[in-house]
Amino acid sequence: MTCRLADLARDGTARLEAAGIHNPAREARLLLAHVSGLSAARLGAEMDEVAGPDVVCRMDKAVARRCAREPMSHIIGKRLFYKHEFQVTPDVLDPRPETEALVLAALEFPWASVLDLGTGSGAIILSLLAERAKAAGTATDLSPAALGVARANAEALGLAARCDMIQSDWFASVAGCFDLIVSNPPYIAEDEMPDLGPELSFEPRIALTDGADGLTAYRAICTGAGAHLVPGGWLMVEIGLQQGPGVAALMRHAGLVDVRILPDLDGRDRVVQGRASV
Template sequence: MSQTLRDLAQAAATRLEVAGIDSAARDARLLLAHATGFGAARLGAEMGEGAAPDVVAAFEQMVARRLTREPVSHIIGKRWFFNHEFQVTAAVLDPRPETEALVLAALGAPFGRVLDLGTGSGAIVLSLLAERPDATGVGTDLSRAALAVAEENARRLALSDRCEFQRHDWFAGVTGRFDLIVSNPPYIAADEMPDLAPELCHEPQMALTDTLDGLSAYRKICEGAPAHLAPDGRLMVEIGCSQGAQVAGMMTAAGLRDVTVLPDLDGRDRVVLAHADR
């Protein structure tokens, strides 16, 4: 009897688990769904079917890459984030569920124009615009490769006419004022990098760390935000779970008001929010 898709998935899950990958079974199914082209929803109904040689070969190549701790999103080239599938490459940070807390908080009040600093894949600004059909946005990044990914995601989501991507270093070169400024900046301190999960070695380091204390991006964002916020506009940033008080202090020192630290779904500090003067 030929090897079934279920056999393939189970064998791969065992190999991944032995390698210390906690999400072994889930990863094996995601990779197999991509190898077969069935998609995750249909795969369950097809698991008893025989595995074609080309599927076996493609799947084995993907499993080998995952064993090196390359993220699944990089292997299959996509990641689901806040109601949409985004293209993901090694040029951008893998959009994470924790970042959805920032999107949810941003959607808690109206906005017409939004700026996403360090946009990466564009997942944040594009998720926001998809929920607000009358809004427009700008996403900035220093990486040309990241901006290319963001532009492709905008095209896929039919949002290119409402979102412009520009190459800037934080606020340098940004013009105009915005109702909402959001950012998920590099917040990992240099001395924390050696302890990160191996998967993060495959992601762009400039999106993870400032190579200093993990707070330098916040200093620039908080300093520049007042000049780019519309009256009563909001600044919202994602933070590491221990950075809430420090970032909140920076926003207060910059003259922003109603500074609030918000938790993610796991109850950890995740977002700092502040308003400009009315």
């Protein structure tokens, strides 16, 4: 029986909808573009084309993976974040749109050097360096596999020469001082993990939770930031929805000034920033 690309899209949409996937038609088209090797624009013009057996098989497997709630980025191997496309694997946290609030906040200030703690895919620091042609940075992660993904993304964006990648437990292997320190650390409390969406079960647990109250990483980051910020340098971190006051208090206790809680585009607390004294 002849099967068109449009038939695969329709079948995929129905299966994804039955599995409770939000916006199933859009996701079915993304999967179809991936398995067929067509761009989204070209796919729209070729929906009446006959799908080869290999495309039919790949689409069936891709839809099954998404119905099992595997993140889309893991299936297609990439994720759009800010202005760029990033390679994503199960070794790194899937970059989320709300994290762009951290990038936007950092770009409000002048800086020439940046440290990204717990870089994962490298989405934050590489987005920042792409906007500042003369800046350089250092990205750390405890996971060698995550650093491999970040290095691949740096190479793809032509930023490898301006971004050192080092394995480090927060500041343990970091030397020198920076104009800006950024981080999206694991901030989900252990008792919140069972209530999260099924997609998160596919992401590295170490990037999601500290196994405690969700503030462990912030304590380490705020405590160590003073020794690695230039006078007047900024620390900026992403937070969970209820963590603003607690993280702001940690920054003030560490001696940072001008501490503020910033919202994301949906108006929810998302970033806490503080400045080292001059």
